[in-house]
Amino acid sequence: MLSVSNIFKSFNYKTILNDISFSLSQGDTVALMGKNGVGKSTLLRIIAKISTPDKGDIYFQDNNILKSKSSTRQGIYYCGHAPGLYPSLTAEENLHYFSLFHKCNPSSTLIQTTLKEYELSDALNKPVKFYSQGMMQRLKLAFIEIINWKLLLIDEPFNGLDISGNDFVQQKISSWQNGERVILFVDHNLERAVDISSRILLMDKGKIAVDEKSTENGLFDKITRLMR
Numbered sequence: 770m771l772s773v774s775n776i777f778k779s780f781n782y783k784t785i786l787n788d789i790s791f792s793l794s795q796g797d798t799v800a801l802m803g804k805n806g807v808g809k810s811t812l813l814r815i816i817a818k819i820s821t822p823d824k825g826d827i828y829f830q831d832n833n834i835l836k837s838k839s840s841t842r843q844g845i846y847y848c849g850h851a852p853g854l855y856p857s858l859t860a861e862e863n864l865h866y867f868s869l870f871h872k873c874n875p876s877s878t879l880i881q882t883t884l885k886e887y888e889l890s891d892a893l894n895k896p897v898k899f900y901s902q903g904m905m906q907r908l909k910l911a912f913i914e915i916i917n918w919k920l921l922l923i924d925e926p927f928n929g930l931d932i933s934g935n936d937f938v939q940q941k942i943s944s945w946q947n948g949e950r951v952i953l954f955v956d957h958n959l960e961r962a963v964d965i966s967s968r969i970l971l972m973d974k975g976k977i978a979v980d981e982k983s984t985e986n987g988l989f990d991k992i993t994r995l996m997r
Contacts, residue, residue, distance in 0.1 A: 787975035
């Protein structure tokens with residue numbers, strides 16, 4: 770479904786991504802790991818075409834999304850660090866607006882049910898500028914339930930969540946994968962990443978240093994050494 774080929778990216782003459790290549794197929798849930806500053810978020814933003822590489826190609830469903838019209842990116846959903854929400858709007862209003870932007874028109878019942886599931890129904894009519902970091906993170910993830918997507922790019926989905934929130938999102942990532950989608954997420958917790966992913970991509974020094982199934986023998990020790 771996704772093919773990333775020979776991606777290079779530099780900032781201020783410093784190479785961040787150095788010939789990155791990998792492919793993802795339907796049913797893959799892949800954890801993207803690496804030390805801080807290694808380029809994980811940059812790579813996700815390039816795949817989402819929020820940022821532009823210096824060189825390389827990215828194919829999504831056989832279309833080169835870096836060189837084609839925006840319609841070829843239909844089905845890609847990027848969930849980054851920034852909330853990307855309208856502060857003065859309520860959770861329900863934000864969900865409804867962004868759903869329309871993604872060519873979905875969910876009912877108020879579906880939106881309210883989703884917010885209840887994400888433990889946000891008590892703040893249903895409160896502008897999101899008054900939300901805590903954890904509440905904002907839950908609301909960002911609630912969008913994933915509402916819109917249609919085939920490729921999910923999600924940067925640190927567990928950021929700002931407490932223990933129960935972490936457990937909830939782990940369950941959600943498993944439920945989002947229906948065998949026909951691809952999920953690529955950034956995480957720093959190796960045990961959790963191995964538990965919920967089918968594959969681990971580890972970035973080191975601008976390259977893909979590890980690309981193995983999460984069940985591979987010796988994977989835990991190999992990644993631990995590289996992450997030190």
